[in-house]
Amino acid sequence: MFSNLLINFVLALGAVRVASAALTRRVACPDGVHTATNAACCALFPLVDKLESDFFDGGECGEEVHESLRLxxxxxxxxxxxxxxxxxxxxxxxxxxxxxxFHANREHIIQIISFDMGLISLTEGIDEIVDAQKTFMQENNVTISPGDFIQLAGAVGVSNCPGAPRLDFLMGRPLPRAPSPDLLVPEPFDTVPTILARFADAGFSPAEVVALLASHTIAAADHVDPTIPGTPFDSTPGIFDTQLFIEVQLRGTVFPGTSGNQGEVMSALHGEMRLQSDHLLARDSATNCEWQSFAGNQAKLQTAFKAAMHKLALVGQNVNDMIDCSEVIPVPRPLVGQPHLPAGQTKTDIEQACATAPFPVFAADPGPATSVAPVPPS
Known part of the structure; x- marks a missing residue:
């Protein structure tokens, strides 16, 4: 009796292993170089190579990456x-x-305070990256849907930034049937309750909102002034790291707002820009401890950002109708550098906001305070 049970167990286990192997068996792609778990993903490998070489300037973590992630x-x-x-x-x-x-997408003027530029006019617009991606798709006869291409380009672009997680990519979004309603994109001068309510109406928690804002660690304001190629939101815009969550917690000057705005915020560092929404979310009781939890915690930042981006990329989609082609996304290079306070800053310059845990202690870069270099144009 026992031996029969044992034989049956061994046979069942073998069947499971065979089934598992069948599910994970890879197919050879027509290019003779790559393999894939699903043959439909094979066509993406040359598209990814073309994106890297032509659209992202040979694999740089630069302006096109910032704008593609924003898109x-x-x-x-x-x-x-x-x-x-x-x-x-x-x-x-x-x-x-x-x-x-739409208001949040078109080129319009918003006011932001920068340490060394004072009150500046920032021209924001999504049209340039939309046109650039449409042109790329047309010139390269891209056959995947626009929804798929936007998410693929974002994931490939992020892979060029050292320290970033390898984002997922699922393919199979159908063509859109209608435009989105207006006023669904949160803006930098929205209040924290307004921002969190908008995200909640799309299915995101406050913790996921903070995780998505990690995108600002590789972001810059690209059109502040014709003489300034790009003003970053932290001191390491070409690296996906936790500096944003450290530097936004530095004390900044808040100027009284007008016309319903809460007030403009001046970054603590020369050459760096701070979005008012980042400043307030880092200090609001609904999000400040989650914000602080990313300061210096690279592993948590990578995990949380990857999960939040996976969820964002599937908003409104039926995942059961999609194919997981995450294997086509390049593996990002490892993080360069350690979390730190900028030169000239000390622990006393941190504005403690979380009531349940002290802000982590970081050493400061040596030397006197210096300016953050602008991001060069592509």
Whole structure:
């Protein structure tokens, strides 16, 4: 009796192993170089190579990466449980004339305080990256849907930034049926309750909001002034690290707001810009401890950002109709450098906000305070 049970168990275990092997068996791609778990992913390898060489300037973590990552968000957040929208469906590209004219997407002037530039006018607009990606798709006869391409370009671009997680990519988004409703993209001068409510209406928790803001560690304001190629939001815009969560916690000057704005915020560092929304989320009781938890914790930042981006990329989509082609995304280089306070700053310059844990202790870079270098144009 026992021996029969044992034989049956061994046979069952063998069947499971065979089934598992069948599920993970790889197919050879037509290029003779790559293999894939699903043959449909094979066509993406040359597209990724072309993106890296032509669109991202040979694999740089530069302006096109910043803007492509921003586009993944502006497209995907166009979803509401109460107002509709297709989410990450490419509608911002297909219905460009409609969506680029939305308040958060069009070129308009907002006011931001910078340490060494005073009150400046920042021209924000999503049209340039939309047009650049559409042109790339047309010139290279890209056959995947616009929704897929936006998310693929974002994931490939992030892979060029040392320290970044390897983002997932699932393929199979259908063409959008209609443009997103207006006023679904949060803006830098929105209040914290407004920002969190907008994200909640798209299915995101406050912790996931903070995780998504890790995108600002490889971001810059690219159109502040014709003489300034790009003003970064932290001192290491070419590296995916935790410096944003350290430097935004440094004391900055808040100027009284007008016309309903909460007030402009001046960064503590020369050459660096601080978004008011980042400043307030780092200090609000709903999010300040989560913000602080990323300071110096690279592993948590990578894990949380990858999970939040995976969720963002699937907003409005049926995952059961999609193919996991994450294997086509290049593996990012490891982090360069250690978390630190900028030169000239000390622990006393940190504005403690979290009530349940002290801010981590970091050594400061040696030497006197220096300016943060601008991000060069591509």
């Amino acid at each position: 993944t968000f502006h497209d995907a957040i166009g979803f509401s449980f109460t107002k509709g929208g297709g989410g990450a469906d490419g509608s911002i590209m297909v219905f460009e004339d409609t969506e680029v004219a």
